[in-house]
Amino acid sequence: MKRILSLDFLLAITFFTITVYGNVKDGSTREKYKVIIVGAGISGIGAATRLLSNNVSDIAILEASNRLGGRVYTAPFGDFLIEYGAQWVHGQGGNPVYEIAEPYNFLYVQNGDKSTNFVKHSDSKINISVVSSWLFDEAYDIFSNVNDMMLCNCSMEHYFNNKFNELIKNKNVDEYTAQAVAEFAKKGERAEDAVNNLEEEGSWGTVQFFNPNGSLTVAWKTGYHAFINILMGKYEGKELPVKQKTKFNKVVQTINWTGDEVEITCEDGSHYFADHVIVTVSLGVLKFSAKTMFNPPLPDNKLTAIESLGFGLLNKMFIQFETRWWPLDFEYMINFLWTNEDKQRFKNESKYGGWTTEIPYFHFVENQPRILEGWLSGDTARLMETLPDDELTGAIIELLSWFVGNQYSISKPINVTRSAWSSNAFVRGSYSFRSLKSDYLGYSAANVLAEPLLFNQTNPVILFAGEASSDRSFGSVQGALETGWREATRILNF
Ligand SMILES: Cc1cc2nc3c(=O)[nH]c(=O)nc-3n(C[C@H](O)[C@H](O)[C@H](O)COP(=O)(O)OP(=O)(O)OC[C@H]3O[C@@H](n4cnc5c(N)ncnc54)[C@H](O)[C@@H]3O)c2cc1C
Numbered sequence: 001m002k003r004i005l006s007l008d009f010l011l012a013i014t015f016f017t018i019t020v021y022g023n024v025k026d027g028s029t030r031e032k033y034k035v036i037i038v039g040a041g042i043s044g045i046g047a048a049t050r051l052l053s054n055n056v057s058d059i060a061i062l063e064a065s066n067r068l069g070g071r072v073y074t075a076p077f078g079d080f081l082i083e084y085g086a087q088w089v090h091g092q093g094g095n096p097v098y099e100i101a102e103p104y105n106f107l108y109v110q111n112g113d114k115s116t117n118f119v120k121h122s123d124s125k126i127n128i129s130v131v132s133s134w135l136f137d138e139a140y141d142i143f144s145n146v147n148d149m150m151l152c153n154c155s156m157e158h159y160f161n162n163k164f165n166e167l168i169k170n171k172n173v174d175e176y177t178a179q180a181v182a183e184f185a186k187k188g189e190r191a192e193d194a195v196n197n198l199e200e201e202g203s204w205g206t207v208q209f210f211n212p213n214g215s216l217t218v219a220w221k222t223g224y225h226a227f228i229n230i231l232m233g234k235y236e237g238k239e240l241p242v243k244q245k246t247k248f249n250k251v252v253q254t255i256n257w258t259g260d261e262v263e264i265t266c267e268d269g270s271h272y273f274a275d276h277v278i279v280t281v282s283l284g285v286l287k288f289s290a291k292t293m294f295n296p297p298l299p300d301n302k303l304t305a306i307e308s309l310g311f312g313l314l315n316k317m318f319i320q321f322e323t324r325w326w327p328l329d330f331e332y333m334i335n336f337l338w339t340n341e342d343k344q345r346f347k348n349e350s351k352y353g354g355w356t357t358e359i360p361y362f363h364f365v366e367n368q369p370r371i372l373e374g375w376l377s378g379d380t381a382r383l384m385e386t387l388p389d390d391e392l393t394g395a396i397i398e399l400l401s402w403f404v405g406n407q408y409s410i411s412k413p414i415n416v417t418r419s420a421w422s423s424n425a426f427v428r429g430s431y432s433f434r435s436l437k438s439d440y441l442g443y444s445a446a447n448v449l450a451e452p453l454l455f456n457q458t459n460p461v462i463l464f465a466g467e468a469s470s471d472r473s474f475g476s477v478q479g480a481l482e483t484g485w486r487e488a489t490r491i492l493n494f
Contacts, residue, residue, distance in 0.1 A: 029270035034058040035491060036264060036272055038252050039280035041070025042227070042477050043465045045242055046484025047278050049231050052240045054492050061242070062250040062264065062272065064426040068243065071282070071427060072477065074223030077417055078320040080367045081223045084419040085430075086477050088219055091212025097227060097478045098218060104235060106226045110219040110366065111332050118184075119403045120337045121346075125176040131337065135177065138167055139185045149203040155436050156206060157198035160186060180337040187360040187377075194312035194430045194475070196378030201310065205434020208444065210472040219366060227477070251426075255279070256295045257462050260455045276461060276494075278487045280480075283311040283449075283468035284428030294462070298453075305448035309468060310435035313422050315381035317374045319396050320415040324369045325408050334372075335361045336403060346402055352395035355380050359399065372396075385420040392416050431475035432468035446471040450483065452490065460494060463487040 035051060037044045040063035051059055067073075071085040089107060092098045101107055118136070120126045142163040143149075143156075152159040160182075168178050186198055195201045220226055229235065232242045251267035255277060264272040286306045290298055297303075326334070338346075338357060347354030358380040362372040374396065376384055384392065393416045400410055421430045438444070450469040452460035465483040473479030 025269040026266075027269040027271075030273070031060070031271075032273040033060045034274065035060075035276045035278065036262070036274035037061045037278045037280060038255075038264070039063060039070060039466070040068045040242075040246050040248075041280060041282075041466070042072055042231075042480040043280040043467065043484035044070075044278070045228060045231055046481040047280065047465060047488040048242050048245060048484075049233075049240050050485050050488035051491070052242070052245075054488075056492070057241075059245055060272065060274075061246040062252050062266065063246050063248050064251040066248045068228055068246065069225060071421070071431070071480075072224045072228065073419075074220075074225035077318055078365075078368050078371045078415065082316075082318050082365065082368070082371070082373070082417070083224055084316065085421075086224050088217045090216045090218075090476055090478070092214025092218060094210070094212035095214075095478050096481055098212070098214070101227055101230055104226075104230055106221050106230075107218050108221060109215045110217045116335075117330055117333055118335045118337050120180070121342050121402060122406055124180075124337070124339055124342050125174070126180045126337050126339060127174060127177045128337070130173055130177050131181055135168075135173060135181050136185070139164060139181050140188070142167070142185070143189050146207045149207045153202075153204045153439065155199045156189065156193075156195075156201040156203050157186070159203045160189070160198060176339045176341075180339050184335060184337055184360060187358065191314055191360055191375040191377045193433050194314040194377055195310065195433055196312060200435055202434045202436040202439030205439045205444065208434065208472060209474065212478075224477070231481075252281075253293070254295060255293055255462065257453060257455075258296065260459055260461060262461055276463060276491050278463045278465055278484070278491075280466040280484065282427050282429065282466060283309060283432045285426065286468075287311060288428055301443075301448050302451070304441065305438070305443045305445075308435060308437040308441055308443055309445070309449065310433040310438070311429040311468065312377065312431065312433050313381045314375060314377050314430040315384055315419045315421060317376065317384065317392065317396065317418040318365070318416065319372050319374075319393065319413050320368075321370045321372075321410070322412040322414050325411045326364075326404075327408075330364070333361045333363050334404070336399070350395075350398060352391060352398060355383055356395050356399040362400075382422045384418060385423050389416050392418060433475060444471050445469045445474060450486070452487075458494075460490055463490060 037047050040061045044061055048061055073084040074081050089098045118128050118131050142160055149159055164182050193201060233239050252264055253267050254265045256263040262274050262277045290306050343357050346357060359374045359376050362374045365371045365373050393413050421427050450464050453462040455461045465487040467474055467479040469483045470479030
């Protein structure tokens, strides 16, 4: 009895230690590998699969969270699945994600036409027919005019305002409609590029992004997670041992690279050693910890690149209703148009502070007949992460009621969820963008961020991958994949 009691006591102490202090310190682990990959997002998985399929199997992946995928995060919600992170394959020809996945029959082209379903408040002065017939399409095209953007070499705000003023000059567009469309187009662009405001986004760097041919909204029938399985060879019957090579809940704290052997120390006290380390953590994590993570410190130009390249925030919210209340002929999205006056009135009346005026639109989610998905960028997206579910639900219903409450009977919301990429300590934002500052300094990804740290001027001991280190596909899954491949190949070629 006494023994049992003391065992119970020990178990209780252990449980208390784990729950109160997190991971128990693991000072005893000291393992050595040829290559260690930090991070099991698409970039880390891409690097691992390239190494494994080239017979380099002495590898480990240290992943801070408890799952594979990083910013590819498919989860069950409502009647099927949702994507908290990456949703579409952007482009077909020339996009390796599309080219690898296409034969497996998991992809389909989704209707991505934004120029439908503009809504305004019933008293608003906006002329919807002008918006739908031509104004929105032409305004939105301003963001596709690569040559003009490159020549401007200015902020995206400055670029858009100039072009938009040219567009409406001598046209029959009233000031309310013009202002509402300009605001909507900029809000949509802010969400897509995950920036807080277009003043911080550089037009020159932004157009370095390579848009592959074909549809920019190719979706996954069973979620983006299927791509991870494809990369690992799961459907080929010869799955590469990526999962087995991954050590989950390993938060890398320091990377010591004084010689040709690198020592990694994790938050739980465990130590790992390697000849080469591929760092794939997000630019958000690098911004937060690059100065303390590396010993000796990173070179000044790399620290400046980390500081000056942009890492923004896009969050999604999903609301499930008891029944689908919007009509079947609604296509794809509900786009909200505001005049300044409408917005002020809404804010004055709002029970929730009026932050929802920053939501550009709600999507319909395929295979999810009762769910709407809203997008939000920047500071408001950060605020949204902190709201309790009932407040989030109330604010969304308030917004929908303001716009379409008098046309449709909005059914009862039964569930809500949202992404929280900014408060995720292992991401700290959503994806990278080219800032005015990085444009000004001429710091693209490949010329500074992606440069490896060399021992004896030839041996790449610390290598940098991850979407932000891609010159032409930053902010995307294909960028993450290509950079993982790039750094694995660098090691294979050494
Ligand atoms: C809301 C949202 C929507 C998006 N939509 C699209 C889209 O439609 N199409 C598209 O192509 N792209 C989209 N993206 C971008 C795309 O998801 C990313 O570019 C890509 O997934 C990044 O992969 P990565 O491997 O570079 O980084 P990550 O996925 O961030 O992987 C890095 C890994 O490192 C781990 N890590 C971090 N710190 C540590 C540490 N200290 N120790 C150990 N491990 C650590 C993290 O947990 C993570 O798993 C979207 C992203 C977001 C957030």
